[in-house]
Amino acid sequence: MTEQELTDRVVASFDTAKDERFREVMRSLVRHAHAFVRETGLAEDEWTAAIEFLTEAGHLTTDTRQEFVLLSDVLGISMLTVAVNEPALDGPAEPTESTVLGPFFVQDSPEIELGGDIAGGASGEPSWFSGTVTDTAGHPVAGARVEVWEADDDGMYDVQYEDGALAGRAHLFTDADGRYRFWGLTPTPYPIPDDGPVGRLLDRAGRSPMRAPHLHFKVTAPGFHPLVTHIFVADDPWLDSDSVFGVRDSLIRPFDRHEPGTPAPDGRRPQGTWTSASFDIVLRKE
Incomplete structure (x- = not known):
């Protein structure tokens, strides 16, 4: 049986x-995997090493750490999947672009009121986020669920700590005019977990594990295509080398820094410096 005959039999x-x-x-x-083996002349010990790599990734994966998501992310497969499923234009306004979900999304985050604080004790510089959620015709989407989560200024998400406390994440709902607002933390760059097989892969490739600073959004509303996206900090040096290829130019926003004691939009006067950013979101109807 020739190599091609073997491939044909497996396909059949x-x-x-x-x-x-x-x-x-x-x-x-099967066709693509067999073509990869033939193209690279894959040796048996290399295939064994690949099996061991995947086995270790499986052993390391838990409810709060997804090594396979990291692998998909650093190989660009997550972003490619996002790209091929990008909603088409259905109105005069472009829908907000999607990006990767990442491995740290948690169901059932705490709910906050408009203007509330998602930090929950997470360390970092306060940041005021605001914007509107509309459809592609510019109509406000009232009652949209806005789910947000981010790392603290040590580059750690709440689920990476052992105390089990939820911090740096919450959800809220837009008002009748489609507006949202909340306090969070100024995003800072951080490395993806690199103490496992994916980290060794990056090291061997001479690649950095660093992610450009960002805040995650997941926005859902009845009758609209769900949106998973980020807001990125403008002028950050990691924007061009994000380890999971998640940066899109349309998602980069300036973060204005304010001096201590400067009144915030909600009347609060933070004792230290704080930032603010605006991020308008456009959803596509299903």
């Missing part, structure tokens, strides 16, 4: 699959 083994999409995906996977 999925002919009996009842689900058409499953059959299509598995056939394509």
